Amino acid sequence: MSTTVAFEKARAEGRAALVGYLPAGYPSVDGSITAIRAMVEAGVDAVEIGLPYSDPLIDGPVIQSAVDAALKAGTTTTDVLRVVEAVAATGAPAVVMSYWNPLDRYGAAAFARDLAAAGGSGVITPDLTPDADDSWIPAAREHGLDTVFLVAPSSTDERIAMTTSACRGFVYATSVMGVTGTRAQVGDAAAGLVARTKATTDLPVAVGLGVSNGAQAAEIAAFADGVVAGSAFVRRLLEATDLAAGVASVAELAADLAGGVRAR
Amino acid sequence: MDTRPDPGHVLSADRADRPGRFGPYGGRYVPEALIAALDELDREYTAAKQDPAFTSELDHLLTTYTGRPTPVTEAARFGAEAAGGARVLLKREDLNHTGSHKINNVLGQALLTKRIGKPRVIAETGAGQHGVATATAAALMGLECVIYMGEEDTRRQALNVARMRLLGATVVPVTTGSRTLKDAINEALRDWVTNVATTNYVFGTVAGPHPFPTLVRDLQRIIGVEARQQVLDLTGRLPDAVAACVGGGSNAIGIFHAFVDDPDVALYGFEAGGDGVATGRHAATITAGSPGVLHGARSYLLQDDMGQTIESHSISAGLDYPGVGPEHAWLKDTGRATYEPVDDADAMEAFRLLCRTEGIIPAIESSHALAGARRLGERLGPDATILVNLSGRGDKDVDTAAKWFGLMDESGEVAP
Numbered sequence: 001m002s003t004t005v006a007f008e009k010a011r012a013e014g015r016a017a018l019v020g021y022l023p024a025g026y027p028s029v030d031g032s033i034t035a036i037r038a039m040v041e042a043g044v045d046a047v048e049i050g051l052p053y054s055d056p057l058i059d060g061p062v063i064q065s066a067v068d069a070a071l072k073a074g075t076t077t078t079d080v081l082r083v084v085e086a087v088a089a090t091g092a093p094a095v096v097m098s099y100w101n102p103l104d105r106y107g108a109a110a111f112a113r114d115l116a117a118a119g120g121s122g123v124i125t126p127d128l129t130p131d132a133d134d135s136w137i138p139a140a141r142e143h144g145l146d147t148v149f150l151v152a153p154s155s156t157d158e159r160i161a162m163t164t165s166a167c168r169g170f171v172y173a174t175s176v177m178g179v180t181g182t183r184a185q186v187g188d189a190a191a192g193l194v195a196r197t198k199a200t201t202d203l204p205v206a207v208g209l210g211v212s213n214g215a216q217a218a219e220i221a222a223f224a225d226g227v228v229a230g231s232a233f234v235r236r237l238l239e240a241t242d243l244a245a246g247v248a249s250v251a252e253l254a255a256d257l258a259g260g261v262r263a264r
Numbered sequence: 265m266d267t268r269p270d271p272g273h274v275l276s277a278d279r280a281d282r283p284g285r286f287g288p289y290g291g292r293y294v295p296e297a298l299i300a301a302l303d304e305l306d307r308e309y310t311a312a313k314q315d316p317a318f319t320s321e322l323d324h325l326l327t328t329y330t331g332r333p334t335p336v337t338e339a340a341r342f343g344a345e346a347a348g349g350a351r352v353l354l355k356r357e358d359l360n361h362t363g364s365h366k367i368n369n370v371l372g373q374a375l376l377t378k379r380i381g382k383p384r385v386i387a388e389t390g391a392g393q394h395g396v397a398t399a400t401a402a403a404l405m406g407l408e409c410v411i412y413m414g415e416e417d418t419r420r421q422a423l424n425v426a427r428m429r430l431l432g433a434t435v436v437p438v439t440t441g442s443r444t445l446k447d448a449i450n451e452a453l454r455d456w457v458t459n460v461a462t463t464n465y466v467f468g469t470v471a472g473p474h475p476f477p478t479l480v481r482d483l484q485r486i487i488g489v490e491a492r493q494q495v496l497d498l499t500g501r502l503p504d505a506v507a508a509c510v511g512g513g514s515n516a517i518g519i520f521h522a523f524v525d526d527p528d529v530a531l532y533g534f535e536a537g538g539d540g541v542a543t544g545r546h547a548a549t550i551t552a553g554s555p556g557v558l559h560g561a562r563s564y565l566l567q568d569d570m571g572q573t574i575e576s577h578s579i580s581a582g583l584d585y586p587g588v589g590p591e592h593a594w595l596k597d598t599g600r601a602t603y604e605p606v607d608d609a610d611a612m613e614a615f616r617l618l619c620r621t622e623g624i625i626p627a628i629e630s631s632h633a634l635a636g637a638r639r640l641g642e643r644l645g646p647d648a649t650i651l652v653n654l655s656g657r658g659d660k661d662v663d664t665a666a667k668w669f670g671l672m673d674e675s676g677e678v679a680p
């Protein structure tokens with residue numbers, strides 16, 4: 001399924017889509033597949049699969065420690081593609097979340113080709129704006145991959161328009177100025193940012209950074225087309241005593257959040 | 265004599281055809297959240313460098329606070345006894361207030377921060393010199409100051425941690441990754457993304473996203489502008505070679521830039537070879553790295569097949585960085601500058617020799633340039649003149665050096 005279909009399906013049900021993030025390779029490559037599958041079964045509509053990177057400069061301590069562990073365990077880009085393949089087989093759209101250098105190193109064209117072949121839907125690039133580099137967008141277009149770029153509260157209206165015109169699939173709105181991590185409150189800036197973004201595009205707009213429970217998901221679902229949760233899922237795995245407990249805890253959170261996006 | 269027209273204020277140095285790009289290198293690979301702040305910095309800097317009020321305030325500080333111009337010192341005994349008889353001239357950035365070239369950059373960026381109207385500055389530091397310089401400028405200008413420093417470096421450079429704290433800065437030891445400069449930059453960028461409305465990031469070298477490589481280079485360019493004229497005045501001609509150590513590359517670009525259009529002046533950057541490039545434990549980014557993106561810019565970096573950054577190693581905290589500024593990548597590819605590694609042992613031997621022959625204790629960073637100058641002296645012979653950027657003084661390194669030379673044991677007891 002493509003991300004577009006997943007967002008349309010949610011829209012047809014009169015609700016926001018739920019997007020869940022977990023990094024590939026934590027606690028192991030197979031463990032991440034199990035956890036992501038559980039997330040999908042419990043109600044996540046689309047999955048972001050994190051490609052572990054040594055210098056994750058927009059990630060807070062929770063995601064940092066999981067990707068550090070994934071890298072120490074030797075997770076490779078090829079492993080990430082294997083996770084994508086396993087997740088795509090569930091029918092849920094699988095989008096890779098990756099910093100630019102690992103993709104640049106793999107080769108933008110080669111990565112787009114191999115991701116498409118694995119059944120991946122697209123890539124979210126947190127440190128690559130559409131105007132930063134000429135190589136990614138053409139490669140992604142050639143293979144029909146979604147290019148998901150971020151907009152931020154600090155973005156000017158001109159930059160939001162430039163960014164959304166380069167997006168395919170959906171637009172990722174970062175609700176607060178800051179790094180990933182769960183927060184007690186969703187930023188006040190989020191609703192305004194979503195409104196400014198929607199003024200420039202018909203694409204669905206998903207809001208991320210800080211969502212950790214069903215109540216917050218419901219709050220965001222009132223004004224956005226999608227709710228992204230990442231650190232909260234990762235924390236469930238980090239705090240679990242073993243994989244089975246972690247997977248159960250991930251599923252429990254997914255169900256809570258899935259209830260949240262349906263709360264209206 | 266130099267017959268070129270006066271280029272105006274030294275800050276007007278742009279030669280990139282596209283702003284922020286040096287051939288394929290440089291650019292801006294950052295989260296969207298930071299773009300507005302980088303644009304603001306770029307805009308304010310572009311306006312400031314044409315504003316006589318700004319440039320004269322900066323010049324005034326450089327003269328009355330930093331102590332510029334720094335002298336060029338003839339290192340006659342070092343040249344004769346340690347560098348193949350070549351004529352070695354030292355550009356004395358070690359004599360700057362706070363002990364290194366870092367202050368040149370920081371005063372400019374702190375003035376810019378005030379111009380933008382932000383009350384808080386953050387910075388990363390490796391050796392602590394950039395942190396000390398930033399804490400100094402923040403104290404001078406009444407700015408709140410937070411310095412990120414790898415935990416490993418807070419141990420190696422404990423004296424500088426104390427200096428920063430005395431100056432009123434908060435020092436945050438960074439415990440992620442390799443616990444050195446690379447991780448300090450990550451943490452500083454995370455702080456900046458979070459607090460960008462009130463905070464300016466005073467970046468310490470010519471790496472990072474645009475406009476930092478240009479901004480920091482322009483602020484360090486004074487080194488070469490002064491040195492070129494000083495060498496002409498002293499010797500009647502240009503040097504045959506210019507040598508500098510390269511961490512991120514700010515002191516090197518600072519002294520190189522005024523010579524880039526002098527084809528007969530060879531430019532040499534000396535990277536930290538650590539235990540030796542062959543061992544894999546080094547920080548020789550240009551020598552042994554490959555092009556990629558780290559900390560917001562395309563340049564050479566130490567990375568594995570997956571594009572993961574490889575941790576660097578050097579006895580010198582200030583050179584212990586797996587990246588390098590994009591303009592150096594371009595100078596390397598175009599052949600205008602040459603980059604070579606100097607390993608820990610060679611740097612420490614040059615350190616010892618400068619102490620003994622000239623009565624100058626150099627920073628271990630700068631000792632890499634001195635070791636490079638020794639090599640160049642052997643190669644070029646006694647007729648050659650070599651200008652060395654002595655980027656900093658070694659007070660902060662006395663502990664490391666005393667242990668290296670067995671003058672002190674690991675617990676800090678003085679040897680009998």
Ligand SMILES: Cc1ncc(COP(=O)(O)O)c(C=O)c1O
Nearest residue numbers: 393511512513514515582629656
């Ligand atoms: C004295 C001295 N020289 C050189 C460096 C390396 O930095 P750069 O390559 O930016 O000059 C440092 C960094 O801390 C330093 O303290």
